[in-house]
Amino acid sequence: MKIPINWLEEFVEIPSDLKKLTHDLTMVGHMLDKIEEKNGETILDLELRGNRADCYSILGIAREVSAIYGNRVKTLQTVLLTKVKKLKNISLNVKTPFVKRVGMVEVKDVKIMKSPKWLSDKLTNYGMESINNIVDLTNYVMIETGEPIHAFDLDKVGDNIEIRLARDGEKITTFTDGQIKLTHEDLVWASGPEGLRPGGQVLSIAGAVGEKYNSISDSTKNILIEAANYNRANIRRMIYRHKLLTEAGIRHEKNLDPNIVDLAISRFLYLIKKYNWGKFNPEVYDYYPSRVSPCKINLTYNYLKTLGGVDIKFSEIKNILSKLQFEVVKKDKEELTVLIPTYRTDVILTEDLIEEIIRIYGYDNIPTKTLALEIPKNVTLNYILQEEKFRNSSEALGFDEVISLSFIKKEYLDKNIPVDKGNLKVVSIQNPPSPDTRYLRATLFPNLLDSTLKIINDRGEVAQLFEIGKIYLKNGNRYIEKRKIGLISWNENKKNFSDFKSLVHALFAKMGIKSPEYLHEILNITLSDSYVLKFMGKEIGFGGKLNDIYYIEIDLDMLLGQEKKYNMSLWPKFPPQIEDLTFTIPAKTYIGNVMRVISELDSRISNLSLKDIFSDSYTFNLEYQDPDKTLTNDEVEKIRNKILSAVKSKFGASIKS
Amino acid sequence: MNEDLINLKNQTIAQIGDVKSLDDLEQIRIDLFGRSGKVTKATHNLKNTDPEKRRQTGILINEIKNTLENQIAEKKNSLKVTIREWFDPTIPIRLPKIGHLHPTSIVISEMVEIFKNLGFSITEGPEIESDKYNFELLNLPKDHPARSLQDVLYIDEPEILLRSHTSSVETRMIEKLKLPFRVIVAGKCYRFENVNASNNAMFYQFQGVALQKGLSLADLKGTLFYFVKSYFGEDRKIRFRCKYYPEVEPGVGLDLDCTFCNQKGCSVCKGRGWLEMIGAGMIHSNILKNFGYKSSEISGFAFGMGLDRIVMDRFKINDIRSLYNGDIKNI
Numbered sequence: 001m002k003i004p005i006n007w008l009e010e011f012v013e014i015p016s017d018l019k020k021l022t023h024d025l026t027m028v029g030h031m032l033d034k035i036e037e038k039n040g041e042t043i044l045d046l047e048l049r050g051n052r053a054d055c056y057s058i059l060g061i062a063r064e065v066s067a068i069y070g071n072r073v074k075t076l077q078t079v080l081l082t083k084v085k086k087l088k089n090i091s092l093n094v095k096t097p098f099v100k101r102v103g104m105v106e107v108k109d110v111k112i113m114k115s116p117k118w119l120s121d122k123l124t125n126y127g128m129e130s131i132n133n134i135v136d137l138t139n140y141v142m143i144e145t146g147e148p149i150h151a152f153d154l155d156k157v158g159d160n161i162e163i164r165l166a167r168d169g170e171k172i173t174t175f176t177d178g179q180i181k182l183t184h185e186d187l188v189w190a191s192g193p194e195g196l197r198p199g200g201q202v203l204s205i206a207g208a209v210g211e212k213y214n215s216i217s218d219s220t221k222n223i224l225i226e227a228a229n230y231n232r233a234n235i236r237r238m239i240y241r242h243k244l245l246t247e248a249g250i251r252h253e254k255n256l257d258p259n260i261v262d263l264a265i266s267r268f269l270y271l272i273k274k275y276n277w278g279k280f281n282p283e284v285y286d287y288y289p290s291r292v293s294p295c296k297i298n299l300t301y302n303y304l305k306t307l308g309g310v311d312i313k314f315s316e317i318k319n320i321l322s323k324l325q326f327e328v329v330k331k332d333k334e335e336l337t338v339l340i341p342t343y344r345t346d347v348i349l350t351e352d353l354i355e356e357i358i359r360i361y362g363y364d365n366i367p368t369k370t371l372a373l374e375i376p377k378n379v380t381l382n383y384i385l386q387e388e389k390f391r392n393s394s395e396a397l398g399f400d401e402v403i404s405l406s407f408i409k410k411e412y413l414d415k416n417i418p419v420d421k422g423n424l425k426v427v428s429i430q431n432p433p434s435p436d437t438r439y440l441r442a443t444l445f446p447n448l449l450d451s452t453l454k455i456i457n458d459r460g461e462v463a464q465l466f467e468i469g470k471i472y473l474k475n476g477n478r479y480i481e482k483r484k485i486g487l488i489s490w491n492e493n494k495k496n497f498s499d500f501k502s503l504v505h506a507l508f509a510k511m512g513i514k515s516p517e518y519l520h521e522i523l524n525i526t527l528s529d530s531y532v533l534k535f536m537g538k539e540i541g542f543g544g545k546l547n548d549i550y551y552i553e554i555d556l557d558m559l560l561g562q563e564k565k566y567n568m569s570l571w572p573k574f575p576p577q578i579e580d581l582t583f584t585i586p587a588k589t590y591i592g593n594v595m596r597v598i599s600e601l602d603s604r605i606s607n608l609s610l611k612d613i614f615s616d617s618y619t620f621n622l623e624y625q626d627p628d629k630t631l632t633n634d635e636v637e638k639i640r641n642k643i644l645s646a647v648k649s650k651f652g653a654s655i656k657s
Numbered sequence: 658m659n660e661d662l663i664n665l666k667n668q669t670i671a672q673i674g675d676v677k678s679l680d681d682l683e684q685i686r687i688d689l690f691g692r693s694g695k696v697t698k699a700t701h702n703l704k705n706t707d708p709e710k711r712r713q714t715g716i717l718i719n720e721i722k723n724t725l726e727n728q729i730a731e732k733k734n735s736l737k738v739t740i741r742e743w744f745d746p747t748i749p750i751r752l753p754k755i756g757h758l759h760p761t762s763i764v765i766s767e768m769v770e771i772f773k774n775l776g777f778s779i780t781e782g783p784e785i786e787s788d789k790y791n792f793e794l795l796n797l798p799k800d801h802p803a804r805s806l807q808d809v810l811y812i813d814e815p816e817i818l819l820r821s822h823t824s825s826v827e828t829r830m831i832e833k834l835k836l837p838f839r840v841i842v843a844g845k846c847y848r849f850e851n852v853n854a855s856n857n858a859m860f861y862q863f864q865g866v867a868l869q870k871g872l873s874l875a876d877l878k879g880t881l882f883y884f885v886k887s888y889f890g891e892d893r894k895i896r897f898r899c900k901y902y903p904e905v906e907p908g909v910g911l912d913l914d915c916t917f918c919n920q921k922g923c924s925v926c927k928g929r930g931w932l933e934m935i936g937a938g939m940i941h942s943n944i945l946k947n948f949g950y951k952s953s954e955i956s957g958f959a960f961g962m963g964l965d966r967i968v969m970d971r972f973k974i975n976d977i978r979s980l981y982n983g984d985i986k987n988i
Contacts, residue, residue, distance in 0.1 A: 233799075351942050
């Protein structure tokens, strides 16, 4: 809210030190955004508070100043209004429950002219354009009181008007020449179906903007002034639908007090009279079906103390409430009952009242206490600890962490394919700000690939990256988020698959998780030499390569809780027996499977490694060890024979002597 | 005589230690074992000694001879190696590949560490959220004016969206956890933003929620001050002011002094001298009511802050986009 200092001073006395004023306003909830100097005047720009419709006005801020310093707010000069059942020339028919109050007056023989300098200066300093004296005066009173006022040309709108919901497709040309096509949810002022100007033409969009023809012009002689109060939510939907964030609109979408309708009208009439810009009987037509009265709030001292964390003396509470114009209607030892003025539409609950007392008492005066209570149970999620461990282990193995957007850029969409089995689809955004934020990632691959290509293009020598994060999938009507780790590797001095695989194994080892199995499989994603990873019989991931870039993606949920609790053992006390065995193995045999079969044959095979490959001959190095004794040659021979028969029967391999 | 021999041994050992060249070492050897060397002479003189002492002296001479010969041989070797093989400790190396964590991860773990000290646990929640958890249960009913501050990315309008703040985890936790609890969450959030140097459609928030009988605004103030002083430094100035958020009542805004301009006003703080850092407050009684709690019996606080700004300041990154587009070059 823009507050020209001179204008504020017309309402309330302010401290001479502007810094003090802005600091104190900030502390009670109206943060100073900036101070502007305009035409020699100082204008405060205070951050708008969504719940303080009353503070979208000079009067509202003046009341806040008064609440801080106790300086009284000067009473606005107004005329006394008389309520009438019907205005002389016009009647109103309210046809929807979205209207809470309407006040209307007629003003005759108005003099339309350029605004006098004081008025146009006031508006331009505030930030509104000067149009003519009457329109400017409606805006002037709105800025003063917070209640928007609209002026129609009384001779154009007919004698019978209504407020109703618009019909779909109904059109209006606004005051500023905009064309708006209305919907059946829009609230409009319109001429009635009968009377002087039948046909139901739309006169204005309620609370937001007037229609062009019916607005006042240089030739206008008589005007109809209206100030109203509508259902806030309805106005809000409407102004966002049609992008009508006008000065009136942004006030009507907040919780305005219906009781300020007559204040605004009587203030407007007072100024008309003062400058002799028209003639009127101070007669107002007041549609106000259910009157809003000040609400009562009970406050126990104890609750103020426990929620606010501060013990405020009763005399101080009373003083604060009186500065806020809140009336104490009842008090006893434990409790207060306070009457809240209707303009404070934000104070409804006890907690609201507590905030009021504490903010005027001063947030600076709240003590700092540090949770001197029972320490709650640790409920840290296991998967967060798992991710932390994966993150640190990947880093320790020389991988750099990447955090990428959850979206996939346009040029990578062909790689954003769900790899997991099932009828899974990519999730898309309905209102993406750009084409690059339209699709959510279904794998971590495209973004890691993008980062890798960047390194390659920047003439890096090595890219070794990982990302831990979610992928997003749709299965029928269900949305699924899965936690994944993706690892990618590229090296200028071309490395092979086993170099990459050794890093992956090192990661599993560091995590204390058994190494997975690799199954050669052609995937739907654009990777060659691809495979799926299996762990305890379940698929946990996939991998493959694109040119010289190796990639692997592992599901973290599938591995949750699989870490060995104690990832250590002691050196064995008895020495192993060591030997090399050379087998002739048929072509296209997965050697990993051969080794897995061998190592699972006997728990006394303590180590198995591939030592050498020469055409179809594979030399393995084997260690046999028993933790409790030294193995005899006979015992080793028995194990060896088990190996020989197993590889023969399963893979057709034979020992080479 | 025996004493002279022991002195000779000790002096010679010291000499050998100081020798810098093979020539000098050879000279020492000749002085000892040459035709008229000291040890040679002592051996010759042995026959003139008293037969009773002869045996004892003989043993001593032998021992000295062995020791010194060994010392000379060892020294000779070490001198040879040094002289023959040139050693250069200034030689340049090629670093093995070293891993790095992402700046945001680093900041998160530093902050988490502080809150762990205060008894907070770490939690998370879904990013694809429903309107209910992201808004409705947070005292942000449909058509609430505060909703326009958060233009949401919709997956299936109006119900399914990408969470616009980590407060959605707040509602999830109040629903799920037994009292009392203190949790923090650091995670990705999304808003409709036209991407530029200071706005991104995805950003990180850091959120805390505590729900426990007896919690007050003073506990919130103490907690936030403890965090801010621990993380940003004891000497930072803090502004703890009243601010409106629909999710809390009373509401709090916490600002830090702008160190870019020493509070004189600059483009970073938009001339205010203060940087808005944390939004906080006591959990709104309507939210407690939504989960069947009575505000007269239980109270809680919540706070939240944007992480990206903090990460950018900490690592001197100017463009928010470079945080999450792979532009970070690790050194």
